[in-house]
Amino acid sequence: MNQAESGTATQIVKCEKHGLRYNAATQSGCVRCRREAGEFPKTGATRAPERTARQGMSLSAALAISALLVLATSFAMLWIHTQVYDQTQRLMESDGYEEFTPDGYEELTPEEREKIEELFREP
Numbered sequence: 087m088n089q090a091e092s093g094t095a096t097q098i099v100k101c102e103k104h105g106l107r108y109n110a111a112t113q114s115g116c117v118r119c120r121r122e123a124g125e126f127p128k129t130g131a132t133r134a135p136e137r138t139a140r141q142g143m144s145l146s147a148a149l150a151i152s153a154l155l156v157l158a159t160s161f162a163m164l165w166i167h168t169q170v171y172d173q174t175q176r177l178m179e180s181d182g183y184e185e186f187t188p189d190g191y192e193e194l195t196p197e198e199r200e201k202i203e204e205l206f207r208e209p
């Protein structure tokens with residue numbers, strides 16, 4: 087009586103294959119049966135487009151960020167290149183090497199200079 091009043095018939099049956107109970111009135115089989123029949127991917131499919139849409143959004147966002155990073159890196163590289171190029175040009179044009187001579191270098195003996203230069207030559 088109660089079942090009829092609620093509007094949904096209930097017919098609990100035990101699945102012979104899996105031993106799981108299910109409502110035969112509303113379900114074609116137990117949870118495992120329906121999973122095997124491919125009924126669950128259907129419910130998953132309703133969620134999948136949402137997920138792919140979100141992934142698509144994050145993908146385009148990632149692409150935009152990547153593009154920005156590439157652009158920023160390119161500009162940074164260009165800036166560094168310009169700086170180095172300017173420095174090199176200045177060094178080659180003038181007596182710029184003098185600027186890099188450390189204090190007291192002139193007072194060192196040729197042997198000591200050799201040793202220091204060797205240190206810098208071999209990393």
Ligand SMILES: [Zn+2]
Binds near residue numbers: 105
């Ligand atoms: Zn089953």
